[in-house]
Amino acid sequence: MSSFLIECKDLTIGYEGVPVVKDLSFSVGEGDYLCIVGENGSGKSTLMKTLLGLKHQTKGEIIFGGGLKQTQIGYLPQQTVAQKDFPATVREVVLSGFLGKKGLLPFYTKAEKEKCRHNMELMGITELAKKSYRDLSGGQQQRVLLARALCATEKLLLLDEPVSGLDPMVTAKMYEIIDSLNKNQGITVIMISHDLQGALKYGNKILHMESGEYFFGTTGDYRRTDIFHEMSTCQCNCDCDHHTGAIKTEGGDVNA
């Protein structure tokens, strides 16, 4: 890999001595769109927390390249319940993305406010700026949090299930936005997803995690693996919400 942003070598991460992720190695280059897929409990979110520095690995190392610092990663977390009735305007939320790099400086600068305006425009939420975050739809909230993540980074976005719980049309829109950030803004994307179809359609690399077994490679290579065939047949036969949602998305996309 010529210019990697993140390289993980023999990473082991665990809770109280029990490893959740074991000897995992992969790397993400500039401009990549990596989708992390796999069943619940396989350590996807744990891995993401470790990349963000919220959790320490028990073994192995994470190397940042391309001048990237850990605090320059934009992060879209899974939504938590407490946020849902929080009094905050869209603008207040988006601006808070800058705080990590401000150190002790107390107030936002003009340049930051301008960048915030730009990011809101990019996400198509300019007209929502003064609206209350809690009154927005799920898809709108995700776009607000994505705009906030963009205030925190210019290089790398980590997205934890960005489309879960969204309806098919909104899911398709969300994918389009993320895709355009990747292709047009040159932002590297690492995304955890339960939606295999979306992952294959947009990602150029796949990290498949399943209790101790990993696949890491290009989307094309992944399609030829056995795990992929198992996953895809499983997804077609299964009627879990997010799976059917994912398949419908494809239809929604065609209509749009």
Place this chain on the structure above:
Amino acid sequence: MLEMLQYDFMVKALIVGLLVALCSALLGVSLVLKRFSMIGDGLSHVGFGALALGAALGLAPLSVAVPVIVIAALILLKISSNAKIKGDAAIALVSSSALAIGTIILSKTTGTTDVNSYMFGSIMAINDEDLILSVIYSVIVIALFIFFYNKIFAVTFDEGFSKATGVKVGAYNTIIATLTALTVAVGMRIMGALLISSLIIFPALTSMRVFKSFRAVTICSAVVSCISYITGITLTFYLDFPAGPSVVIVNLGVFIIFTLVGIITGKRK
């Protein structure tokens, strides 16, 4: 109103009370949203114990209460952020123990009459030394709150994101807890140990009925809190109500009004 100001003790009660009302309203927004409301309650009971101890030892009440409450705040914060111990149960444990110790100390030394004033507050309680310390502490709290306002918003809204992007979440939580401890320590002589936490919780909840931005809620809380305090203390002066309870009753009234306004404006949309 003017007649009230002719009395030295009323002027002191107004100055200290307004500053406390302001501090607690500002911090209250964050504490309520972080589900930390009970920490304020726990701290006031610890403060009760500390005041009793200070009185027994013949020391200035605030000089004992401030360090004890700050330490208690840091311990409670630590317990609340540790998922293994139930935070609410720990707070209940700490507050009832402090209450018991304080009451025993009081009954053995100055007598139980003081319990009433410590529990429900008194406008006569502020002496000159308290006044100066209260003003200093309140100014510190307000200055730090304004300086860290944006960060306090961020760690209240989304700890995980803040931490991930490099905001020192632990440090800001400690700052919030320490400022809360100072506010409780300064305010509990007037409001009383049982009621000081209402000063933290009510204005924030009231403002959240009507306003939808963090800044508007914060500003409204401050205004509501100060107006409620002045109204409450006026009732105390003219109708001889106990200080803490009258402020709480006014706060309750404002809360009900704001709730109705919130329902009406909410329906119109």
